[in-house]
Amino acid sequence: MTAKAMEIIHKVKGFSDIFPPRSETYTRLEEAARQIFSRYGFGELRLPLLEKTELFARSIGDETDIVQKEMYSFQDRKGRSLTLRPEATAGVARAYIENKIYAGQEVSKLYTLGPMFRYERPQKGRQRQFHQINAEILGSAAPEADAELLLMLTSFLKNIGLKALVLDLNSLGCSKCRPVFIEAVDAFLRSEERAGFCPDCQQRSQTNPLRTYDCKVDRCRENMKGAPRITDYICLDCRDHFQVVKDLLDRSGVEYRINPNLVRGLDYYQRTTFEVISRDIGSQSAVAGGGRYDGLLKDLGGPDLPGIGFACGLERLVMLLGENEPAGCDFFVAVLVPEAKETGLLLACELREQGLCGETGFEVKSLKSQLRLANKHLARKCLILGQEEMAGSTVLAKDMQTGEQHEVAREKALSIFDGL
Ligand SMILES: [Zn+2]
Ligand SMILES: [Zn+2]
Numbered sequence: 001m002t003a004k005a006m007e008i009i010h011k012v013k014g015f016s017d018i019f020p021p022r023s024e025t026y027t028r029l030e031e032a033a034r035q036i037f038s039r040y041g042f043g044e045l046r047l048p049l050l051e052k053t054e055l056f057a058r059s060i061g062d063e064t065d066i067v068q069k070e071m072y073s074f075q076d077r078k079g080r081s082l083t084l085r086p087e088a089t090a091g092v093a094r095a096y097i098e099n100k101i102y103a104g105q106e107v108s109k110l111y112t113l114g115p116m117f118r119y120e121r122p123q124k125g126r127q128r129q130f131h132q133i134n135a136e137i138l139g140s141a142a143p144e145a146d147a148e149l150l151l152m153l154t155s156f157l158k159n160i161g162l163k164a165l166v167l168d169l170n171s172l173g174c175s176k177c178r179p180v181f182i183e184a185v186d187a188f189l190r191s192e193e194r195a196g197f198c199p200d201c202q203q204r205s206q207t208n209p210l211r212t213y214d215c216k217v218d219r220c221r222e223n224m225k226g227a228p229r230i231t232d233y234i235c236l237d238c239r240d241h242f243q244v245v246k247d248l249l250d251r252s253g254v255e256y257r258i259n260p261n262l263v264r265g266l267d268y269y270q271r272t273t274f275e276v277i278s279r280d281i282g283s284q285s286a287v288a289g290g291g292r293y294d295g296l297l298k299d300l301g302g303p304d305l306p307g308i309g310f311a312c313g314l315e316r317l318v319m320l321l322g323e324n325e326p327a328g329c330d331f332f333v334a335v336l337v338p339e340a341k342e343t344g345l346l347l348a349c350e351l352r353e354q355g356l357c358g359e360t361g362f363e364v365k366s367l368k369s370q371l372r373l374a375n376k377h378l379a380r381k382c383l384i385l386g387q388e389e390m391a392g393s394t395v396l397a398k399d400m401q402t403g404e405q406h407e408v409a410r411e412k413a414l415s416i417f418d419g420l
Contacts (some may be wrong), residue, residue, distance in 0.1 A: 014128025
């Protein structure tokens, strides 16, 4: 191969090809989401993957890591800055406002599935293109909406097979009470020796002090142990709101823990914020997260309507759940003579029309190599078409487990699968 051709067949850094059986796990998770979300009255919103860079800068926040370092942005042919979506909420909000969805319905429940893009250094479990399931409730400020969304999320995660789940919960207050808290955080950060924090936190303490709660650096975490807790500062309305959410979770038997350090990396969150952590396979990892973003639509120039949503990363789930066991198939049609080729293919298609899964080999081969193929496909029955079967309009059905075989009239082939 020439050097040029070698280059063409190299995928772009940080992107991946997902083949079966791995892709089947993705499909299974997406199907479970569609099924469960629709029970809760959610409809699918199919969004563009590309938006104006400005949208993300405005909604996610100029000072966030995503906007500062991780956006997959480029200029189009007319020099406009476009960005492959790093998350879904901004696009959902944009579409909701632009199409005036709020005019037709008081509360909108929408979900999206698909790829997201972040220009990070690729590492294990973190690619530049990754996949998310997102759900948003727009137009309701009621704590019941928060609770319903959380119940749907936990139902989904349990349904797909995650067991050791922990729901971390916090309230970030509202536009009334949060400024008071931020002042307290400011005072705290000034009183602590700033030099004791990592350079990122020193920067954050100027631009968005809440972010210091997020820092993963050990000495920052140690410093933040004495920091003010948002739950001591939230106003009465926020307190009541949070209480209803907690009560509903209690009554539904969903376990949670209050985590006052949970601030999330995006600017638009207020009141209820959450993260679901899985302790399957020993280590702790966040599989989903989200929160309420009551000011976002207005900030983007839309109506002053509230919203809440979550994002759930598929790569993490696939990692935790492992790949699907290969399902195998019902039959393999083995063609032993050239005159059986067409008959074999048509027989396979007829059985598929009846709802069975199966394979044909396309080529004429010896019985031995056909049986090897049937095994490779994990077929339960091998349907053999040789000279005799062609002459008698029959098919020889071999049970791949027991080795038993019997001949059946070809038009009765479906009866072979009775009791399967
Ligand atoms: Zn408040
Ligand atoms: Zn830090």
